[in-house]
Amino acid sequence: MRYALLVQGGPYSHQASHSALRFAQAVVARGHHLATVFFYHDGVYNAARLSAPPQDEPHLLDAWRRLNDEHGTELLVCIAAGLRRGLLDEREAARHGKQGHSLEAPFELTGLGQLIEAGSHHDRLVTFSP
Amino acid sequence: MILHILNRSPSASRIFQQALDAMGPDDRLLLIEDAVQGALPQLVRYFEPVIGRLFALREDLVSRGLEGRCDDRVLVVDVDGFVTLTEEADKTVSWF
Numbered sequence: 001m002r003y004a005l006l007v008q009g010g011p012y013s014h015q016a017s018h019s020a021l022r023f024a025q026a027v028v029a030r031g032h033h034l035a036t037v038f039f040y041h042d043g044v045y046n047a048a049r050l051s052a053p054p055q056d057e058p059h060l061l062d063a064w065r066r067l068n069d070e071h072g073t074e075l076l077v078c079i080a081a082g083l084r085r086g087l088l089d090e091r092e093a094a095r096h097g098k099q100g101h102s103l104e105a106p107f108e109l110t111g112l113g114q115l116i117e118a119g120s121h122h123d124r125l126v127t128f129s130p
Numbered sequence: 131m132i133l134h135i136l137n138r139s140p141s142a143s144r145i146f147q148q149a150l151d152a153m154g155p156d157d158r159l160l161l162i163e164d165a166v167q168g169a170l171p172q173l174v175r176y177f178e179p180v181i182g183r184l185f186a187l188r189e190d191l192v193s194r195g196l197e198g199r200c201d202d203r204v205l206v207v208d209v210d211g212f213v214t215l216t217e218e219a220d221k222t223v224s225w226f
Contacts, residue, residue: 126216
């Protein structure tokens with residue numbers, strides 16, 4: 001089956017990101033295709049490229065990246081939620097006259113249309129909220 | 131069949147009532163995160179209408195020190211079982 005996850009909770013503030021990651025790893029372990037993870041609301045902070053949690057804590061950013069590396073999971077970040085919270089890739093940073101960028105591949109800034117598409121084109125969409 | 135997923139304790143939030151109201155006769159309810167408190171004997175009464183199709187996530191029970199303290203009628207599943215529940219359902223709805 002093709003799965004999509006919607007993550008709406010901020011990392012390290014709520015359990016949502018950790019619940020979603022644990023579920024994501026179980027989905028791929030069971031042989032399903034985790035096609036998409038969509039980050040929305042405070043969930044977009046999962047994509048902050050400079051995040052540096054203590055070494056003895058789960059590294060959510062790296063764990064999401066690994067899903068992309070190993071399983072081709074697309075990591076989509078709502079652009080409207082991201083820009084408001086200072087999550088800009090190089091292109092958006094340049095467009096808004098900002099120095100530096102806070103989001104990079106494999107995370108992608110996308111619109112809500114991608115979420116609708118994930119919901120309608122995949123077999124399952126599971127939401128993890130704060 | 132729809133799998134409803136609840137993450138709030140019935141002692142802290144009334145959202146469980148909306149979930150119960152929305153559930154069809156074959157739908158299932160999975161308690162995750164703080165909602166696993168609802169599996170305890172002193173709180174399970176809130177979920178009386180869905181006994182037999184009430185599940186609780188083992189990992190979240192363990193992390194709260196509640197494993198082994200659930201009402202016998204609650205079906206405890208691990209995260210693999212969570213995935214299985216989503217496979218068996220037509221779709222999922224999260225309540226938070």
